[in-house]
Amino acid sequence: MRLWKKASGLIKDRNSLWLASLSRRTAFRNPEMEAAVIKATSHDEFSIDMKNVDRVYKWLRLSPSHLKSLIWAISLRMEKTKSWVVAIKGLMLMHGVYSSKLPAIQRIGRLPFDLSNFKDGHSNPSKMWGINGFVRAYFTYLDQKSSLLFMNLQERKNLQNLDSIINKNVVVEGRYSMIQDLVMLQKLQFLLDMLLEIRPLCHTAIVPLVLEAMDCVMIEVFDVYSRICNGIARILLRIYSAGKVEASMALRIVQKATIQGEELSLYFELCRSIGVKNAAECPRVEQIPDEDIKELEGIINGVSEKASQMPQLVTKAIVVHETGDDHQNLEEQSKLMTVITDRWETFDEDLKQNDGISHAIVKVTPTPINPFETNSLIPTSTINVPGKPQELPDLISFL
Numbered sequence: 001m002r003l004w005k006k007a008s009g010l011i012k013d014r015n016s017l018w019l020a021s022l023s024r025r026t027a028f029r030n031p032e033m034e035a036a037v038i039k040a041t042s043h044d045e046f047s048i049d050m051k052n053v054d055r056v057y058k059w060l061r062l063s064p065s066h067l068k069s070l071i072w073a074i075s076l077r078m079e080k081t082k083s084w085v086v087a088i089k090g091l092m093l094m095h096g097v098y099s100s101k102l103p104a105i106q107r108i109g110r111l112p113f114d115l116s117n118f119k120d121g122h123s124n125p126s127k128m129w130g131i132n133g134f135v136r137a138y139f140t141y142l143d144q145k146s147s148l149l150f151m152n153l154q155e156r157k158n159l160q161n162l163d164s165i166i167n168k169n170v171v172v173e174g175r176y177s178m179i180q181d182l183v184m185l186q187k188l189q190f191l192l193d194m195l196l197e198i199r200p201l202c203h204t205a206i207v208p209l210v211l212e213a214m215d216c217v218m219i220e221v222f223d224v225y226s227r228i229c230n231g232i233a234r235i236l237l238r239i240y241s242a243g244k245v246e247a248s249m250a251l252r253i254v255q256k257a258t259i260q261g262e263e264l265s266l267y268f269e270l271c272r273s274i275g276v277k278n279a280a281e282c283p284r285v286e287q288i289p290d291e292d293i294k295e296l297e298g299i300i301n302g303v304s305e306k307a308s309q310m311p312q313l314v315t316k317a318i319v320v321h322e323t324g325d326d327h328q329n330l331e332e333q334s335k336l337m338t339v340i341t342d343r344w345e346t347f348d349e350d351l352k353q354n355d356g357i358s359h360a361i362v363k364v365t366p367t368p369i370n371p372f373e374t375n376s377l378i379p380t381s382t383i384n385v386p387g388k389p390q391e392l393p394d395l396i397s398f399l
Contacts, residue, residue, distance in 0.1 A: 009043025030069040037073040041089040064102050078113040082121030087135045109150040115139035130205030141194045182249040185231045218278035251296040261285045
């Protein structure tokens with residue numbers, strides 16, 4: 001049966017390549033790029049054509065004008081497939097596209113293909129439900145991420161138009177900036193919820209290609225969660241100058257972060273148990289103390305008794321990168337350091353000691369493997385990992 005599936009997949013890939021060679025070059029279609037996408041998303045579940053994955057990303061680096069043709073080629077491939085292998089490879093390829101620095105990425109909006117109801121059409125449904133669910137969850141995350149990037153772009157344009165017709169007021173502008181930061185944190189928490197839904201749903205779904213995709217997801221989890229921690233630390237440093245509305249939003253975000261911290265610990269444990277390489281050595285997630293949450297409640301009620309102590313309190317929630325460049329390589333971004341205190345710890349951001357307080361800093365994890373490079377969880381003779389552009393930006397940017 002497996003030999004028959006492999007032969008059938010090869011025939012389908014060859015037919016698709018033949019049809020691509022007959023297509024005419026237009027503003028949307030590039031036959032060479034379509035052929036590269038077909039080869040990069042072949043039906044072979046035990047290997048990935050790294051040569052053609054690299055060709056796809058080289059086209060993007062060469063000129064942003066190739067983005068339109070690439071999105072068309074991936075969409076054409078995804079719309080026609082009934083194969084879980086092609087679907088996962090296509091989503092991984094699309095994931096890499098969103099990690100490029102092209103501003104045009106933010107203009108895509110909702111993905112131009114739909115895998116929200118994906119079902120593999122070549123295997124027993126009773127055995128494939130776990131993988132089908134994985135594909136749908138992976139697609140949903142990328143679709144929503146793309147949509148949020150588009151909405152954020154529109155919001156920035158609207159703010160620029162607003163700034164051009166009104167006089168700036170320092171106080172109002174400062175409060176509005178805090179609300180913007182709080183809304184951004186809510187968006188990131190929404191994305192993290194969807195990320196934590198991407199997982200194998202049964203034992204039969206724990207296969208090499210799914211584990212490779214989980215490596216990509218794990219790096220995304222690190223990135224989004226570290227941004228949430230950074231954002232909360234910055235908000236807490238300014239919370240005593242905020243109004244009741246901002247403090248109420250901050251309280252809901254901190255309460256949500258506490259819940260997500262527990263869920264994240266369980267997610268890391270699951271990923272380690274099934275053999276996801278980038279989850280092998282994850283830092284321990286500490287919860288925010290209840291008394292810190294009560295401080296926010298006190299601000300809302302206007303009865304906080306520790307206002308003078310708040311600057312020292314919130315600096316305990318600081319996350320650091322080992323370098324300060326926001327557009328560093330993703331492997332460097334993933335070098336996590338943790339600030340250890342007697343209260344709690346978080347990940348990832350520049351540690352600032354403007355208040356003169358000393359902090360103990362220790363490394364808790366090595367650099368996670370970048371799953372978009374050629375190194376693989378599986379020996380290279382068996383399976384390779386899809387490639388990404390050489391320089392990767394921040395995966396999420398709402399600033």
